[in-house]
Amino acid sequence: MNKKLIFGVFLALTAAVSAQEPGSAPPLPTVVVKPHRVDLGFPAEAVVEAVHQATVGTQLAGRVLEVRADAGQTVGKGQLLMRLDAREAAEATRAAEAQYAVAKLNVERQEQLLARKFVSQAAVDKARADLTAAAASRSAAGASQSHASIVAPMDGVVARRHAELGDMAMPGLPLFTIYQPGSLRVTASVAQFRLADMRGVKTARVEFPELGKWVTATSVQVLPTADAATHVTPVRVGLPALAEAVPGMFARVHFVTGQAEKLTVPAAAVLRRGEVAAVYVQGADQRLGLRQLRLGETVGEGEIEVLAGLAAGEPVVTDPVRAGILLKSGK
Secondary structure, eight states, X not given: OOHHHXXXXXXXXXXXXXXXXXXXXXXXXXXXXXXXXXXEEEEEEEEEEESSEEEEOOSSOEEEEEEOOOTTOEEOTTOEEEEEOOHHHXXXXXXXXXXXXXXXXXXXXXXXXXXXXXXXXXXXXXXXXXXXXXXXXXXXXXXXXXXTEEEOSSSEEEEEEOOOTTOEEOTTSOOEEEEOTTOEEEEEEEEGGGHHHHTTXXXXXXXXXXXXXXXXXXXXXXOSOOOTTTOEEEEEEEOOOOTTOOTTOEEEEEEEEEEEEEOEEEGGGOEEETTEEXXXXXXXXXXXXXXXXXXXXXXXXXXXXXXXSOOTTOEEESOHHHHHHHHHHTO
């Protein structure tokens, strides 16, 4: 369907509405448009991430014997999350204990022989060195055995569990991802040609389309780096406490570069058909008219700049779907 045909449909609807008797239009939610100061800037897509996040792994190879935490669970620092099979580590610890006991007895024996001048001081020194090495081996074996108990490194929420009961855990592979929900931020990707504009940015508004929420950023930090493949620069934007946001969620950051006086309409009030945009305008006699608009950029919180088609003081229907249904029903 081409643009002329679409606009013809709009005109037909307008004529049908104008033909209605005065006062026959049902009450609809409206907003009176007028110029007002809005934030100017540019948007950038972003991803929510945790400021404090840890990936928990193990330094011991072993099969998972017990799982005590799952994704979404709140855990405390030091809480047991998982237990691994540590039989080999336990046997290594026993062997280290035995070697330590033998080395200790040897030191005592060599010292007694030295007192009776049966051995030299060098023999005693070697026995003491062997005891020190055995003590170190015993400590290392004990530490290795303790790695079979996977504990939470901090208070937080388990974002993901990477291993199941019976899996083989290996050093270097993640077992849990934990984050603190009270400290979140978003990282936006800003094109390099926008970096000059970013010098004057002190604040930003963060939009969560899926949540239908807008929040004011607590901080804006341009990182001194750029991606070699995409040539974008990451910008970290701090968030206030927001219970609904979770790491990995999509967000859109609107960086504020200044303010200006503009005539706007709510984005929800705009009816789009292909390339044509229009709104329902309610006249003084309560009749509705479908008005084609020429729109500019999105500004503020869910508002669109009107370049032509509306005058200040005109009431615009904010629920075009309901208005269209009422028109089709003839009410």
